[in-house]
Amino acid sequence: xxxxxxxxxxxxxxxxxxxxxxxxxxxxxxxxxxxxxxxxxxxxxxxxxxxxxxxxxxxxxxxxxxxxxxxxxxxxxxxxxxxxxxxxxxxxxxxxxxxxxxxxxxxxxxxxxxxxxxxxxxxxxxxxxxxxxxxxxxxxxxxxxxxxxxxxxxxxxxxxxxxxxxxxxxxxxxxxxxxxxxxxxxxxxxxxxxxxxxxxxxxxxxxxxxxxxxxxxxxxxxxxxxxxxxxxxxxxxxxxxxxxxxxxxxxxxxxxxxxxxxxxxxxxxxxxxxxxxxxxxxxxxxxxxxxxxxxxxxxxxxxxxxxxxxxxxxxxxxxxxxxxxxxxxxxxxxxxxxxxxxxxxxxxxxxxxxxxxxxxxxxxxxxxxxxxxxxxxxxxxxxxxxxxxxxxxxxxxxxxxxxxxxxxxxxxxxxxxxxxxxxxxxxxxxxxxxxxxxx
Ligand code: PLP
Numbered sequence: 551x552x553x554x555x556x557x558x559x560x561x562x563x564x565x566x567x568x569x570x571x572x573x574x575x576x577x578x579x580x581x582x583x584x585x586x587x588x589x590x591x592x593x594x595x596x597x598x599x600x601x602x603x604x605x606x607x608x609x610x611x612x613x614x615x616x617x618x619x620x621x622x623x624x625x626x627x628x629x630x631x632x633x634x635x636x637x638x639x640x641x642x643x644x645x646x647x648x649x650x651x652x653x654x655x656x657x658x659x660x661x662x663x664x665x666x667x668x669x670x671x672x673x674x675x676x677x678x679x680x681x682x683x684x685x686x687x688x689x690x691x692x693x694x695x696x697x698x699x700x701x702x703x704x705x706x707x708x709x710x711x712x713x714x715x716x717x718x719x720x721x722x723x724x725x726x727x728x729x730x731x732x733x734x735x736x737x738x739x740x741x742x743x744x745x746x747x748x749x750x751x752x753x754x755x756x757x758x759x760x761x762x763x764x765x766x767x768x769x770x771x772x773x774x775x776x777x778x779x780x781x782x783x784x785x786x787x788x789x790x791x792x793x794x795x796x797x798x799x800x801x802x803x804x805x806x807x808x809x810x811x812x813x814x815x816x817x818x819x820x821x822x823x824x825x826x827x828x829x830x831x832x833x834x835x836x837x838x839x840x841x842x843x844x845x846x847x848x849x850x851x852x853x854x855x856x857x858x859x860x861x862x863x864x865x866x867x868x869x870x871x872x873x874x875x876x877x878x879x880x881x882x883x884x885x886x887x888x889x890x891x892x893x894x895x896x897x898x899x900x901x902x903x904x905x906x907x908x909x910x911x912x913x914x915x916x917x918x919x920x921x922x923x924x925x926x927x928x929x930x931x932x933x934x935x936x937x938x939x940x941x942x943x944x945x946x947x948x949x950x951x952x953x954x955x956x957x958x959x960x961x962x963x964x965x966x967x968x969x970x971x972x973x974x975x976x977x978x979x980x981x982x983x984x985x986x987x988x989x
Pocket of ligand 1: 803
């Protein structure tokens, strides 16, 4: 464990933070953020050396774990060669990063547009779809998060859209979510068929010739890790084809190993027209995201200007970290590890917790991407009140686990490199905290 300066206490960092740092999505006065001073693998620690098993992967992005030596070295090496370069120039590290990414994509994708993160990846994918189709509207799910820029936040379905609704041309619909079905469904088959029927009706009612894109998270993440029922994504693909609509799959959270696959859509037998990514592509060591563009859409811009760009598009430090991340993930079998730990340890372990703790209404997920939906009453499925989540979070941290919580849920989202032993340790801590808080 490396502590940058042992004379600096947690309280000093918290005080400096509270004085000068303005935080996301929050009223500022009552914030009390955890100071984090360092990390390694699946562990982070504060300035006084208290360690936490990182079951959040920070913002579900540190797929390769903290301080992977090959990725850190690649960033350091690139900094010594060329620390920045304008997007209009060609650069071998950037080209290598793009090649690594398209090599992972399905056939028929050969180009990447790099952005600074996930929101602007969706922003630019939507722009491409609008220019490609000559249409305006974008359909996305109420239960979704697509990022915090002008268009991406309005494509988002959750509460964060409502105070920011200044972009036009966005329509929302309900996706499949059997546990709280909008369609009175009782089986995954019913939920799938009815959710597809609902989407068809929305398309017809909006006017198919006005719809540029359907934008979906392959697995809605922040909204609750809702793995779509078999056939849903394929059904959406069919609707998009029938009506000439571009299908954008947002793989910002679900991509690069999180579900135990390079892309979550691989499990659903579909190929989108545009794929957006960020987070796991380099585990966020340097900010980067992008759009993987199908050849058909890329062709639209062969002789026509794409009216979009960013000073740091394909930044060399980020590009170097992408190359090193993908190489290390391949060499070390990190995606396969996520799949195996999900199948062998986390999935069975979380389901066993649900048997034991009636507060767990449902366990959902795949790979290292899971949610525990907590309920006050397993029959009515009434969500637990916010203080219960607050108490659980506190208890988990006291026991040395850093959780990711959202609404009435705990998301179990450790780095893809987690070992069986660490996954079991996390499950034991969850068990103890649930026993202590929920009885
Ligand atoms: N899309 C999804 C599915 C996300 O989960 C996120 C962030 O959590 C974003 C887009 C936005 O990414 P960023 O915060 O890098 O802009």
